[in-house]
Amino acid sequence: MATNAFAAGAYAAVQGIGQNAGQAGRLGRPEGDTGLPDFSAMLGSAIGGVRESGRAAEAQAAAVAMGKADVVDVVTAVAESEAAIETLVAVRDRVIQAYEEIMRMPI
Numbered sequence: 874m875a876t877n878a879f880a881a882g883a884y885a886a887v888q889g890i891g892q893n894a895g896q897a898g899r900l901g902r903p904e905g906d907t908g909l910p911d912f913s914a915m916l917g918s919a920i921g922g923v924r925e926s927g928r929a930a931e932a933q934a935a936a937v938a939m940g941k942a943d944v945v946d947v948v949t950a951v952a953e954s955e956a957a958i959e960t961l962v963a964v965r966d967r968v969i970q971a972y973e974e975i976m977r978m979p980i
Contacts, residue, residue, distance in 0.1 A: 919964070923957045930954040 910918075930950040936942035 919961060923954075923961050926954040926957040927952075 930947070930953070933942055933947040933950040937944055938949050
């Protein structure tokens with residue numbers, strides 16, 4: 874279950890992708906490019922977000938072990954991490970499905 878904080882973080886991440894579009898790697902891009910980030914940059918950003926979500930969950934768990942945080946914070950961080958991983962897996966599955974469908978197309 875996605876929380877408000879997770880939704881706000883996801884929205885901020887998407888906004889960051891749009892703002893950093895001009896700074897995305899331009900290697901191999903055509904001259905008439907719209908300035909939007911390429912698929913690999915967006916995928917890298919998504920994986921980075923999942924990684925950071927996992928690190929935040931680990932940090933909260935360590936804080937609880939030391940007695941510096943509440944268990945509710947750990948549960949929330951783990952739930953956000955789980956939602957991010959499930960989203961990433963769903964995107965991966967859709968990409969694989971699209972690839973398989975393209976491979977089935979007659980030439």
